[in-house]
Amino acid sequence: SKRTIVAMPGDGIGKNVLEEAIRVLEAAGFEANYVEGDIGWEFWKKEGNPLPDRTLKLLEEHKIGLFGAITSKPKDAAAEELAPELRDKGLVYSSPIVGLRQHFGLDICLRPCRTYKGNPLNFIRRGPNDTIEEPKIDVAIFRQNTEGLYGGVEWSNPPKEVHDTLMTHPKFKKNFGDVPKEEISVSTRIFTKKATERILRAAFDYAKDNGYKSVTVCEKPNVIRETSGMMFKMAQEIKDKDYPDIELWNTNIDAQMMWLTKNPENYGVIVAGNMFGDIVSDGFAGLIGGLGFACSAQMNPDSGVAVFEPTHGSAPKYADYDISITNPIAMMESACMMLDFIKEDEIAKKIRTAIAEVIAEGKVQTYDMKKMRGKPDVVKNGAASTTEMADAIIAKMK
Ligand code: NAI
Ligand code: MG
Secondary structure (H helix, E strand, O other): EEEEEEEHHHHHHEEEEEHHHHHHHHOOOEEEEEEOOHHHHOHHHOOOOOOOOHHHHHHHHHHHHHEEOOOOOOOHHHHOOOHHHHHHHOOOOOOOOHHHHHHHHHHHEEEEEEEOOOOOOOOOOHHHHOOOOOOOOEEEEEOOOOOOOOOEEEEEEOOOOHHHHHHHHHHHHHHHOOOOOOOOEEOEEEOOHHHHHHHHHHHHHHHHHOOOOOOEEEEEOOOOOHHHHHHHHHHHHHHHHHHHOEEEEEEEEHHHHHHHHHHHHHOHHHEEEEHHHHHHHHHHHHHHHHHOEEEEEEEOOOEEEEEEEEOOOOOOOOOOOOOOOHHHHHHHHHHHHHHHHHHHHHHHHHHHHHHHHHHHHOOOOOOOOOOOOOOOOOHHHOOOOHHHHHHHHHHHHO
């Protein structure tokens, strides 16, 4: 029987890139049914919920989701756009993609960044004697996706018990003095051993299965001793016990951002907490072409629920063009990660090869690849539309 995929286009360009990715999946011979999952701004405005229960049910049933992108706005702006009959209900907007991660415990986020040959956006650096070098990047970043600084446990004007605890912490008085609770905001950075072990093991397994020689823990253990420190210590134990042949490296997030512009080719698998994983993956994505190319998988290996999405958002600037002009490759690569997850290796390879060929040839390029800024005049500058890019990729598979 055919597999069913929950297709969640979301808002803006999310709809365009998902439509083209599905067309490519079909052209590559991937047989599936697609059911549409409602998500995003439209449903916030109409129903007061950007992540309706019926969408959660669909994912519970079918497990695998493809997600385009959503539009998010700050709390007050969100309240103003609600349908009039919903306005006095005290509804508070919260991001549906964060909601999906939390609801399904999608705690493993994988973001690979690999150089495409011939991509005009590739990072280049000056080598010795003024040579120009284009380092070949091949990294897989594992980001803990549910905890840490993005875990949502925070206060402004914290409750008395929290304030009391802070005041009795030996470092607090020493570093900040006596501060009334009204004058404090706290965002916690919680790492549990369970989730930390899961992301570390996911990273080591991936390194082992895919022939990477190193796993780099990218944190800041000398300063953030308890959380980063715990992660590095656990990494060392896991390596010693179960992955003796894989090298374990330790970098600080700040230094890592510098090293990735000097020698990005040195790194293989990278693993980090939620925020540092977010930062370092955007850094590497910039080196391989940026948002038009950055793909990701968010997975819960226990339940088998997984959602695949480009890193970019809904790009409202480009949503109201007559023809869609943004780059669908990030979405298509995310779809390939879905194929990896469900072990459709042949089809994934077929699509990736076609994408690589179109990029290397350089004849069909979306506006981002033409390095156009602002509101690009696509026709005049000969950039391809989203659909033309998909057509070129499909043509390569024939
Ligand atoms: P964005 O990623 O939507 O767009 C920023 C810029 O990057 C665009 O203006 C465009 O120049 C470029 N870009 C993005 N995707 C591209 C593509 N496929 N091809 C070529 N160029 C591309 O980020 P922005 O403008 O900060 O946020 C817009 C909306 O998206 C906001 O409402 C934000 O909350 C939401 N957002 C949603 C995300 C998600 O759904 N996971 C992630 C990031 C932002
Ligand atoms: Mg980000």
